[in-house]
Amino acid sequence: MKRPSILILLALLAVASMGATEKLLRTITVQGPTAWWNASTQLNALRLAPPLAGSTISYYDITGDGKPDILRTVTANGTPIQWIDDDHNMRIGDLAGDQVNDCLMIDRNRDGLYGSYDDLIIDWTDTDSDGHADIQLVVENRKEGDNSPGSGHYMYVIDLDRDNVFNYIDFNTFQLRCWLHNGLADFYTDYNGNSAFLKLHGTPERMTDVSLNWENPFLFLDSDNDGLTEMTVRLCDQGGESNFGRNPNGKMSWAAVCVDLDNDNNPENPLDLDMTVHFHSQNPAAYTQYRHVYQQLRGLPEADCYFLDPKWRQNTELIFPNDKECFSFIFGDGRWDRVWFSFDEDDDCKRWERVELYQPLDLYKVGKRNGGLDNNPQADAIGDRGEFDSDNSGHGSLYVSPIDGKIHLYGAEWGAWRIDQRGEYYQNMGGLYDVYGPERQQALPERFPVVKYEDTDNNGFFDTIRFDWDGDQQFDEQASLAALGIADTAAIIPIADMRCHDYETLFRQVATATWQRAEQAQQLARTYGIDLSWYSLYRQPKTLRQQYDYGYWLQLYLYHDLLDLARRTANTNLEQALTRAYFSSNWSLVPAAR
Numbered sequence: 001m002k003r004p005s006i007l008i009l010l011a012l013l014a015v016a017s018m019g020a021t022e023k024l025l026r027t028i029t030v031q032g033p034t035a036w037w038n039a040s041t042q043l044n045a046l047r048l049a050p051p052l053a054g055s056t057i058s059y060y061d062i063t064g065d066g067k068p069d070i071l072r073t074v075t076a077n078g079t080p081i082q083w084i085d086d087d088h089n090m091r092i093g094d095l096a097g098d099q100v101n102d103c104l105m106i107d108r109n110r111d112g113l114y115g116s117y118d119d120l121i122i123d124w125t126d127t128d129s130d131g132h133a134d135i136q137l138v139v140e141n142r143k144e145g146d147n148s149p150g151s152g153h154y155m156y157v158i159d160l161d162r163d164n165v166f167n168y169i170d171f172n173t174f175q176l177r178c179w180l181h182n183g184l185a186d187f188y189t190d191y192n193g194n195s196a197f198l199k200l201h202g203t204p205e206r207m208t209d210v211s212l213n214w215e216n217p218f219l220f221l222d223s224d225n226d227g228l229t230e231m232t233v234r235l236c237d238q239g240g241e242s243n244f245g246r247n248p249n250g251k252m253s254w255a256a257v258c259v260d261l262d263n264d265n266n267p268e269n270p271l272d273l274d275m276t277v278h279f280h281s282q283n284p285a286a287y288t289q290y291r292h293v294y295q296q297l298r299g300l301p302e303a304d305c306y307f308l309d310p311k312w313r314q315n316t317e318l319i320f321p322n323d324k325e326c327f328s329f330i331f332g333d334g335r336w337d338r339v340w341f342s343f344d345e346d347d348d349c350k351r352w353e354r355v356e357l358y359q360p361l362d363l364y365k366v367g368k369r370n371g372g373l374d375n376n377p378q379a380d381a382i383g384d385r386g387e388f389d390s391d392n393s394g395h396g397s398l399y400v401s402p403i404d405g406k407i408h409l410y411g412a413e414w415g416a417w418r419i420d421q422r423g424e425y426y427q428n429m430g431g432l433y434d435v436y437g438p439e440r441q442q443a444l445p446e447r448f449p450v451v452k453y454e455d456t457d458n459n460g461f462f463d464t465i466r467f468d469w470d471g472d473q474q475f476d477e478q479a480s481l482a483a484l485g486i487a488d489t490a491a492i493i494p495i496a497d498m499r500c501h502d503y504e505t506l507f508r509q510v511a512t513a514t515w516q517r518a519e520q521a522q523q524l525a526r527t528y529g530i531d532l533s534w535y536s537l538y539r540q541p542k543t544l545r546q547q548y549d550y551g552y553w554l555q556l557y558l559y560h561d562l563l564d565l566a567r568r569t570a571n572t573n574l575e576q577a578l579t580r581a582y583f584s585s586n587w588s589l590v591p592a593a594r
Helices: 005-018 301-306 326-333 431-436 500-527 544-568 572-583
Strands: 023-029 056-061 070-074 080-085 102-106 120-125 135-140 153-158 195-200 215-221 231-237 251-259 275-286 291-293 317-319 338-344 384-389 398-400 407-409 414-418 450-454 464-468 477-480
Touching (some): 080 301, 231 326, 251 326, 275 326, 338 407, 384 407, 407 500, 500 544, 544 572
Antiparallel strands (some): 023 056, 080 102, 102 120, 120 135, 153 195, 195 215, 215 231, 275 338, 291 317, 338 384, 384 414, 414 450, 450 464
16 A cells, blocks of 8 residues: 655654744743642543643744644643644633644654654534534544554544533543443443444544544434433444454444333443344445535644644545434345344443344353354353344344243344343453453353244244253253244334334333233232242332343242142143243133132
């Protein structure tokens, strides 16, 4: 590949050393503290440190109007920085630019070139002239000679809810750290409320079209305006299939919708996603019709010479389906080959992006990239349920199966649930992110129960279920709806027009029905003399999610208690009635004891 950066570097050197386009207006010596209190602490550096006493600030005019356009100084840790004033409101005496329409350039490798290799650039844009930034762009340039996949970042954050929260930069190390969080899941980058980002693991000088991106977009939607996220939508350009999206091509090959089904997040539990529906295509549809013009993105033309490749500073258009258009693309324009589904059965997902996807691989192999259901490095080892429609026959629709009363993926050929009843094994923010800091390392179980679902008659509904309760990789119990004379079909639930409140309504119906069946099971078990006090914990759900969870387990335990009673008394009629009742979600099929 031709390296245009050589000429650009020469131009930058000329600007820096000769002042070819710069006119020095004034240099001042900073007064005040001689040390920055947070320069070497272990606390989060939430802001750029101001220049210290004795350091120099230089102001330059590059537009010829006699007013400062460039502010150049050194941070508290000795790193040179440069501010570009793109909205002409800088004054001599300012210690820094502003976060409205200015651009901050950090010379991380201290080579005198502020927008070159290994440098960090942050550009703020006010698109509606209200005095607050609406878009923040972070460009983290790769190191010179580093051609590895994923080197560098090119990331826009769009502030949809106007809370003025953007990306998180560690200003002690000048590193992009958008995966770090306060407590368990309160992320410093704006993944809460209504927000969006466009992101690519690469740098603009290697891109053909900077109006495109790889994660394009990643949306966070707040349906009830409580400042928290109830739904995420991720769309990925086909250019991300390799090399982390270095060359977006305007075709969308990846889409996922993830929902907080019970809307149980709160300020202390800001992200609690429950279910993901994922679409993928080998022959994806174009999305270039979704064009959004932001003229204010254009920076000062005279400052183009400071950048390794200035085309992103010249760009005024971003191409992506926004929060109003994304569903039209996914369920209209999109062409999908397969659909995967994941459900967080143990309710421990606190990730910012989604319930991570299980993959249609081995039921029992465990660990990242080890060929099992949790092959994805970000997936929980156990505790989730994955289902797989390999030919998109169900188009992402859902249904509530009589086989267990749960939400399932219509069209899935098979699925599996790795049970983590106590919530002991979860990924949190480990896996891919461990290289960015001391993140949680996921424990891996040696054995775990597995439930496998199968559609043996290829009608889109699960009709066979198998249980490996002791984790010995042998199924201990199974049921066939056909053999039991139970219809496997159910009402198909298309999701194209579903939004957060529709998913919440669906889950409320499922959880309520599950608990009602659990109450019926208790009434039935009581007539047979089953001691319910053993299950007192499960008999007192305090939330909608606990109705769903406790209701399932309570029915399972009482079914086996009643089955044990039937076998002890050689009551085959009762045994058959119990099995039909349990796997049809209909306890009325079992007569009460007299």
